[in-house]
Amino acid sequence: MKSFFLLILLLLFYFYGFTYQDTLRLGNQIDSLTKLDDDNFGLKRYQFYQNTLRDSEKIKYSKGVLQSCIKILEYHIGKGNIDSLFHYSQKFEKYQTLFPNQNLSLKYLHTIGYAFLYDYHLPEYALPYYVDALRLCDKENLKMKFRLNQGIADCYIYKEQYDLAVKQIQKILKDTNRVKTKAKNIMKVSLAIAYQFQEKPDKSRHLLEGVLNETANSGDSLHYTYAKVYECYNLYLEKKYYSSIDSLNSNFELLKRYWPTGIINHYEFLSLSYAKLGKFKKASHLMKKATKESPINELPKLYSHLANYYIELGKKDSALYYNNQKSLIIDSIRQVEKKVYIGFYKIKLDFIKTIQENETIKLEQIILSKENRRQRYYITTLFISIICLGVGIVTFILYKKNKKSEKEIDLLKKNEKRILENHIRLRENELSAILIGQSNKMQELKEIRDQVYNFIDENTSRSMRKTILLLDRFLKTTTSDEVLTERIESQYPGLVMQLQELYPELSKTDIRHCLLIKLGLSIKESADLLNVTCNTVKTARYRAKSKLKLPEYTSLKDFLDNTLLSIDIN
Known part of the structure; x- marks a missing residue:
């Protein structure tokens, strides 16, 4: 069974890889x-x-x-x-x-905008495509950026929005420092045309003269001819009709060779000049030639000129015919515009519908994603809660056990401490009793010695003095500090060492008196034990307290019990 599922999985991977490779x-x-x-x-x-x-x-x-x-x-x-x-x-x-896809979208917008503007002569519909394309165009793509700006400027000219066209072209000329001279010359001629439509021939003349000089020097015959034709129209606007006609006729061969599509403009401009001179027959003949190759959007204007010429010639039938032709062309253009309008907004509506569908899908995906996240959150929270509960239960059980163990340990420690304290107290009492007993014995021996001295004073005897010397030697031997120190050290291991480390200025005599104070011996008992006077013990204790640098209100007994004893036990 496992082999069967493994085989199916391998086949699926194989077909997926094959399809992917085929797609690539x-x-x-x-x-x-x-x-x-x-x-x-x-x-x-x-x-x-x-x-x-x-x-x-x-x-x-x-x-x-x-x-x-x-x-x-x-x-x-x-x-x-x-x-x-x-x-x-x-x-x-x-x-x-x-x-x-940004690059293909840019190409598409430019293609549609160009078609609407130059093929179908519908600048209203071309302009949005050019504007959208300009938004997508990369700043470094100067060639495409220039074409799009040029298209926008031509849209304004075709829409007879000449002020906007002038601003757009001036902006292009200002922002395109790295564009080739030929492209700039095209835009300068476009700016001159905009000025001509505004009936500002003085401004257009300077632009055209500059283009003619540049193109003549560079040998650019195409753009020289292009500028020359519109220079002739500028002469017409300046009411220099004969100069306009002569210039147009002298450049006709140049026009046919380098800019054949400009022949339409040539005939139109000649016709306008002849009409101003009153030669309407010649003007109508030339205008008819212009209508033969003219784009459909220019025909209403040309037919209007022809109708006016025939009215001047008294041929009302011909004038009526061309007015009817003008109406038919306008209707035809309106039909095309209507079809474009319907198609254009159908595309936009479909586009909006597609965006809405995509947004709906995205919204559903977001909602589904939120639901999934919420479910994962609930599951994760439940899982963590169960783990935390389990950990809490285990921790509680361990805590209870540990608490019980701690209580038992504390009880054992207290019992041990109590036993130890009782043992120490017993040893202290035992040692104190021994020392006190020894002190009493020493007292008795002193009394015997005193009696012997009295006896000697009364009955001098050399043998008796010798006995007294032996008795003094016995007393000194009995009060040996080394024996006493070793005995106390056995009760408090390391106490003498601790005093020597913390207070190195203490002498052996000072330490001996500290040990006697710790054992609770009074001044008299210590004096008897050491076989010295009470004043000697007082002086020794005062000197030890000074070396320990204790304040007046702190006794040696309290210091040794509360400080050194706790350090020793710990």
Whole structure:
């Protein structure tokens, strides 16, 4: 049975490893293929990205999904399929919400913003994408940052918010010190165009002259031609119509060679100058040429000029026709805007819905996590409580046993101490009795000696004096301090040593008197025992107290009993 479960576990690990390796392999293939050159983005490449998108979704490879969506979006933008654009935008933003990728998100926002602005001419919808992209753009990515700022400035120009456009472009020119001169020249021309729309040709003229000088010196023919065309329009604003026409005609070949898309502006600016000169037939002819290649958002303006020209020429039918064309174009633009509006806000609503769903999931996960933590807390608390209770019970039992043992030990110690004290007291009494008995004997011997002295005084005899000398020698021998010290040391081991260590200035005589005081002998008893006078004992005791440095109110007996005795016993 164990072998069976082990086999199943190994198979699961094998399939998991195989799937993981397959995901890595396919992900690396997708990454390498999406980096290929897309200059010839045809149907085959489109089908390839569709397959890549499907495979990436199958293995849940988010990066492959996001990259494929961007490539498919670029294809549909080129084809003008706005419905497909919104479909894949919705898919991208859904995956981006679930699996954020800053670099791909930046690329997506720039692609959509560029499409809305330059392909569909809808600056209102392009601006939010450019602004969001600018927030994501890294500060060191100067090239992308410049493009995004340029897009924002163009959005303001297309929306006819020229003051904002001027501020934005001035900010770009100030903050882009490390940007190439060509890029700066583009922004200077854009700033000049904004000034032209504000009818400030004096400001735009200086900018255009500076760009023309720089591009002429650097050999940048494209941007030279670009600036030259708008310099001609500046002459028109300055009411120098002939100069404008001559400059436009003289630069036409240069325009066809380096900036073919600018031919539309060439015809429009020529038409405006001829109209100001009253040559409406020539102006209408040139304006018709401008309408042929003009983007749809520019057509209402051009058709309005044509209608005015035909009114001046007295051709009301033609004027009515172009006014109708203008209305049709405006309606068409409104339809596109309506579709974009619906698609745009549908994406935003779906995006908000996805965020709400994610937030709901996160909230449920947080609640579940809190419940799990609470359960773990309860279980942990219960487990700790049980352990603490067990430890408490064991500790209580051990404490009770220990307490009982301590009481028994204390009782034994007290009994032992009491026995020891009784033994010491008995020995002290015994020693005191011996010493007192010896003292009494010495007293009796002294009395005998005194009687012998009296007898000698009365009856002198040499043999009697010899006997007295022997008696004195016996008394001195009996009062030997060494014998006395050894006897007391046997009762208090180390007491003499303790006194010598703590008070080295004490002499042997001082120590002898301390021992006699400790034994409780009076001055007279000590004098008899030592065979000295009472005054001698008093003097010796006073000298010992001085050496011990005791205050007047402390007696030697109290000091020896309360201090040295406790030290000796401990």
